[in-house]
Amino acid sequence: MSLQYESAEFSEELKKRINNSKELKEKIDHTNLKTLIIVKDIPFATFANFAEGVLAERNHIPPNQIEEYRKKADFTIEIPTYELSVDVASGKKSLESLYIGGMLKMEGSIFKALQYRDVFAVVAKITADLVNQSTVLSKEDFAKMLQKRGLL
Secondary structure: OOOEOOOHHHHHHHHHHHHOOHHHHHHHOOOOEEEEEEEOOOOEEEEEEEEOOEEEEEEEEOHHHHHHHHHHOOEEEEEOOHHHHHHHHOOOOOHHHHHHOOOOEEEOOHHHHHHOHHHHHHHHHHHHHHHOOOEOOOHHHHHHHHHHOOOO
16 A cells, blocks of 8 residues: 555654664764755645654644744755655755755755765655655645645
């Protein structure tokens, strides 16, 4: 059975895959890192907290809490559209190339981002593998799913 992209089950499976990745363990070690990814046109956000090299928390954040989580994050990435966020999540486009091309906004130290470049690359690969095995909803159906979960 296929998971639904960014459902609660998808999020748990992604967390499990990230935490079981030997490749990531070699790169992340005792890293503490918090990221917030915001999809502007929905609005939808995902907060990830790596503590001591483990993805300790991965939560979907309702719009009324985004600013609160922005203050906690080492990096905040704003992606303008749901469709573009799916392209990133599925590995069709990279955050790095979109940032360089001015298509998304990032808050946080660019030097720290470069320091964690390999970590981000492995997480992106693991995410893309799961996304490409999952059912990706249309923007409208995705918004309905979020509403049912109380996230919109």
